[in-house]
Amino acid sequence: QIYDKLVFSKVRDALGGRVRHAISGGSAMERRLGLFFSGAGVTIYEGYGLTETTAAATANPPEQTRFGTVGQPVPGTTVHIAEDGEIWLSGGQIFQGYLNNPRATSEVLGDGWLATGDIGALDEEGYLTITGRKKEILVTSGGKSVSPSGLEDRVRSHPLIAQCVAVGNNRPFIAALVTLDPDAVGHWLTMRGKPRLPDEELVHDPDLETEIRRAVVAANTLVSQAESIRTFRILAAQFSEERGLLTPSLKLKRKAIEKAFPEEIEALYRG
Structure with missing residues (x-):
């Protein structure tokens, strides 16, 4: 109650006073930040996707959020972790290729899989954690x-x-x-x-x-x-x-x- 009065209530007021849910899909959000906002009464649902996947490929489901992860595959999407840790995606929303650039297309698409260039891991319940970029x-x-x-x-x-x-x-x-x-x-x-x-x-x-x-x-x-x-x-x-x-x-x-x-x-x- 002390924290809510001194800190969390001010966070809610800064967000307009009525926010209870938000979505994060940019840079990776640290687990500690997800927990902090949850303590303030604002649940942030983190997801993951690329332009090539037509937005979200994974997302944290309501009432089953695991902070520090980008959630489970959305319906119709399959996530595979390659031997080197790279995240591969497949599904009906995956793009067909780069316009007039077959070389770039061949570098990321193969046998129906999109090589994202991101490194990650899946836990036992299919929640995906992003750990870095392959090129980095x-x-x-x-x-x-x-x-x-x-x-x-x-x-x-x-x-x-x-x-x-x-x-x-x-x-x-x-x-x-x-x-x-x-x-x-x-x-x-x-x-x-x-x-x-x-x-x-x-x-x-x-x-x-x-x-x-x-x-x-x-x-x-x-x-x-x-x-x-x-x-x-x-x-x-x-x-x-x-x-x-x-x-x-x-x-x-x-x-x-x-x-x-x-x-x-x-x-x-x-x-």
């Missing part, structure tokens, strides 16, 4: 394949962190570049009586580094040592769409980020 898999110099999105999401859940991008292709281990949330950092400095320094100096604050390290350590508990983030670098600059580092839907452009910060990445592996 990092392969270390030791041959370890790592899907970075789960690690990045966990690190980014820390209030002080705006974005996190893992690197490590053809490198001996996984590392990360981290950007800060200006508003959260400003509050953090005020609470500790610290002066507001230029961003280039602030990123070297030892107390701030300790806070970010805690977030990285917490994220590493989800994976094996070979998949963990061994070191990180806090950046003074932000990833933004204007700089060509984020898509219009605020997804990371990994190759562009790696190209924009070559010295910082090299420093992570020096010595």
Whole structure:
């Protein structure tokens, strides 16, 4: 009742006061967010689909929501997990091919299956969980394949962190570049009586580094040592769409980020 009065009621008011159900179908929604809104009395039904599947291919059914998953196949859809973890879909709503582009069509369609390019897993009741993108898999110099999105999401859940991008292709281990949330950092400095320094100096604050390290350590508990983030670098600059580092839907452009910060990445592996 205390939480409802202090927090949840304000969330409902911000949404208009009468919202009880909502649908999420963009970027993956973390389980903790689904649980938070459920506690506020708003059930969010997460689904999954592509333009090539004519919208939804899976969705969480009413009264049977599993937060952290994108639900079960909608009627008429079949989901298959390939040997490499890629999600394949089939059904009457799957597109017939790309216009005047047979090569692109052959790359994603085969024997009635659409290769989505997404990596995922099915549980015992057919609920699908998205774990990453096939093209974003990092392969270390030791041959370890790592899907970075789960690690990045966990690190980014820390209030002080705006974005996190893992690197490590053809490198001996996984590392990360981290950007800060200006508003959260400003509050953090005020609470500790610290002066507001230029961003280039602030990123070297030892107390701030300790806070970010805690977030990285917490994220590493989800994976094996070979998949963990061994070191990180806090950046003074932000990833933004204007700089060509984020898509219009605020997804990371990994190759562009790696190209924009070559010295910082090299420093992570020096010595």
